[in-house]
Amino acid sequence: MFIPPRENDGHPPQSVFVHGNDLTAVQTLAVGLAMRRHGSFSWADCAASADGLSQASRGLLERGRSRSEGHGIHPSELVAPHWSTDAVERVLVPENRMDSLRLMSYLALPSLLQELAAMATSPSGESFVVLTNIDALDRGLRASVFGRADLHRSLHEAKVSLFVTAEHRPTPLEQASFDQVLQVEVARDAIWSDGTVRLEKDSGPVRAERSMSLRNAWQRLRLDPTLLPPP
Numbered sequence: 001m002f003i004p005p006r007e008n009d010g011h012p013p014q015s016v017f018v019h020g021n022d023l024t025a026v027q028t029l030a031v032g033l034a035m036r037r038h039g040s041f042s043w044a045d046c047a048a049s050a051d052g053l054s055q056a057s058r059g060l061l062e063r064g065r066s067r068s069e070g071h072g073i074h075p076s077e078l079v080a081p082h083w084s085t086d087a088v089e090r091v092l093v094p095e096n097r098m099d100s101l102r103l104m105s106y107l108a109l110p111s112l113l114q115e116l117a118a119m120a121t122s123p124s125g126e127s128f129v130v131l132t133n134i135d136a137l138d139r140g141l142r143a144s145v146f147g148r149a150d151l152h153r154s155l156h157e158a159k160v161s162l163f164v165t166a167e168h169r170p171t172p173l174e175q176a177s178f179d180q181v182l183q184v185e186v187a188r189d190a191i192w193s194d195g196t197v198r199l200e201k202d203s204g205p206v207r208a209e210r211s212m213s214l215r216n217a218w219q220r221l222r223l224d225p226t227l228l229p230p231p
Contacts, residue, residue: 012156015152015177015179016161016164016178016181017170017181018182019184020167020184021184023053027053027057027060028056028057031063032221033221034128034161040120042065042117042120043064043132045072046073048136049072052133053132065120067116073137075137077110080108080148081110105153106154106158108150125159127158129161129163143171147176147177152177169183179202180199184196193215194213194214194215215228
């Protein structure tokens with residue numbers, strides 16, 4: 001399974017889709033990936049109630065920063081804004097072209113992602129955002145947001161890494177748009193940490209085997225094992 005390097009190693013931001021048949025396993029892996037490079041992350045839950053978060057993974061999610069609005073996302077928060085590039089450049093003139101590109105890319109993000117990215121920015125300027133339970137969103141809305149290549153391009157240019165979780169498999173549009181797709185499968189009657197993580201898609205170099213146990217994947221992330229929720 002591909003494990004992203006730590007911060008300051010020159011690796012670009014990524015968008016990662018984590019899906020599977022166990023809430024705890026899926027959400028734990030997504031948070032582990034978000035914490036990998038800096039430790040700080042922000043998150044929001046797309047489900048309308050707390051039932052979409054497992055008891056075990058909730059404590060780990062709460063190590064990040066979340067919105068005060070609670071659970072659920074209004075569709076308008078995922079609509080890409082409309083503004084004039086020329087007008088923004090006249091009002092806000094960054095010092096160099098790269099800063100200008102990053103600013104424009106950030107402003108092109110839906111308001112939800114702008115808010116979450118601003119809540120957890122590392123000293124290097126990178127942001128790490130987790131969205132849980134995107135299954136709760138209307139299928140058409142998911143496709144129009146996460147299936148858009150330009151959204152993921154804006155995320156990369158704004159130095160935002162996005163990690164989403166779902167029970168459903170990604171649609172063809174989502175599969176094509178995300179940099180990486182991971183599946184977590186936990187056998188019936190097995191504890192969640194014995195689940196298997198499979199790399200279904202990767203746009204970068206594969207640095208390890210394409211399948212491993214979730215607990216081994218956590219160790220490969222070199223994170224403190226005490227951060228893992230109890231099985």
